[in-house]
Amino acid sequence: MADKKTITIAIMDAPYENARSTTTLRLIDLAAKRGYNINVFAYEGAVLQPFAAQTPHANAVHGRSVEEENHFIPKDAIAALMREAEKNGGKIDWVNCGLCVDERGAANAIPGVRRGSPADFWQLSEASDNTLVIATR
Amino acid sequence: MAKYLLIESRDPFDSNDTRFCGDLARQLAAAKNEVTLFLVQNGVLPVRPGARAADLTSLAGAGVHVLADSFSLKERGIDENRLASGVAAAPLDVVLDALAEGAKVIWH
Amino acid sequence: MKTLSIVESAYRATVEEQDDTIVWIHGAMKGAGADLALLLRGNAVNYLVQRQDAGGLAFGDWRQTQPPRIASDLAALAAKGVDICYVAEDVAERGIERNELINGAQPVPRGAIAELLGRYERVWYW
Numbered sequence: 001m002a003d004k005k006t007i008t009i010a011i012m013d014a015p016y017e018n019a020r021s022t023t024t025l026r027l028i029d030l031a032a033k034r035g036y037n038i039n040v041f042a043y044e045g046a047v048l049q050p051f052a053a054q055t056p057h058a059n060a061v062h063g064r065s066v067e068e069e070n071h072f073i074p075k076d077a078i079a080a081l082m083r084e085a086e087k088n089g090g091k092i093d094w095v096n097c098g099l100c101v102d103e104r105g106a107a108n109a110i111p112g113v114r115r116g117s118p119a120d121f122w123q124l125s126e127a128s129d130n131t132l133v134i135a136t137r
Numbered sequence: 138m139a140k141y142l143l144i145e146s147r148d149p150f151d152s153n154d155t156r157f158c159g160d161l162a163r164q165l166a167a168a169k170n171e172v173t174l175f176l177v178q179n180g181v182l183p184v185r186p187g188a189r190a191a192d193l194t195s196l197a198g199a200g201v202h203v204l205a206d207s208f209s210l211k212e213r214g215i216d217e218n219r220l221a222s223g224v225a226a227a228p229l230d231v232v233l234d235a236l237a238e239g240a241k242v243i244w245h
Numbered sequence: 246m247k248t249l250s251i252v253e254s255a256y257r258a259t260v261e262e263q264d265d266t267i268v269w270i271h272g273a274m275k276g277a278g279a280d281l282a283l284l285l286r287g288n289a290v291n292y293l294v295q296r297q298d299a300g301g302l303a304f305g306d307w308r309q310t311q312p313p314r315i316a317s318d319l320a321a322l323a324a325k326g327v328d329i330c331y332v333a334e335d336v337a338e339r340g341i342e343r344n345e346l347i348n349g350a351q352p353v354p355r356g357a358i359a360e361l362l363g364r365y366e367r368v369w370y371w
Contacts, residue, residue, distance in 0.1 A: 026302070070310045077305070
């Protein structure tokens with residue numbers, strides 16, 4: 001098994017807006033499988049990724065019910081990744097930037113998400129083996 | 138000698154700024170650093186033979202490892218056994234490996 | 246009103262949405278009786294490639310069971326009577342062979358786009 005590492009990732013995109021969100025989750029999934037500790041600093045629209053009120057829908061264009069559509073819901077993927085990390089001896093520390101939360105009304109997040117600030121991003125990064133910033137455009 | 142991983146998510150059809158990563162990779166390689174350019178998302182669009190891959194082939198010739206994310210290729214129906222010269226398919230693990238090894242990793 | 250939609254943006258959030266949302270909304274509008282045509286340009290021409298495959302993604306114990314199938318969606322639109330065109334040079338510049346594309350889509354030379362627009366009462370750009 002690979003040596004345990006701590007990685008910090010900063011993200012900015014709201015869900016359902018850009019392929020960066022999917023690639024980020026793919027990276028976190030790989031890190032979770034390796035048992036890494038993963039810090040995620042969600043900035044700007046990314047604070048909506050773990051928003052607890054997301055709900056799936058049917059897809060009438062494809063004739064699929066809610067169950068059949070099994071629509072991708074970011075908060076559920078994030079919760080699954082938190083379980084995956086823990087199963088492999090790691091942890092995901094998801095920090096939502098507080099002011100970004102306030103202006104977007106995004107306080108209702110899934111368990112395991114905490115409120116923070118840019119100072120947290122700096123401290124997490126300082127305490128990590130490496131940091132990746134995935135900025136929005 | 139330092140390790141660099143430049144992740145290119147943009148494509149030259151949509152963005153003039155893909156030159157940034159290409160030029161940076163070339164400069165870093167010329168300075169004897171170990172440099173990998175990892176194409177992801179639409180960044181893989183130029184890797185079909187006959188597409189705008191000349192810059193990528195040239196980078197490979199200059200000592201840059203040019204890799205394309207396997208899932209992004211599959212998602213776009215690009216045959217990973219038929220890529221432009223100098224480009225190889227690779228899993229996203231490359232990014233995590235680079236982070237774990239302490240490389241300087243930039244997402245563009 | 247006969248409407249031409251020009252679609253350029255490609256793979257923006259297609260895995261999350263499990264569709265391309267612009268192709269999808271045109272399916273919904275067609276279902277509601279709209280008179281539509283599509284012109285794919287730029288990177289969106291890649292949506293016509295039959296062998297696209299976004300399947301197999303999983304995040305932890307969540308598995309995606311309905312990945313986007315954009316080429317099929319466009320073929321379905323064509324079968325419902327939506328004219329699907331694409332800019333021929335954009336396909337060639339991306340190294341895509343015509344035999345990789347779905348049936349039913351028509352090439353339009355870049356120089357003929359202006360004339361194409363003239364055939365529609367409304368033009369939307371996505």
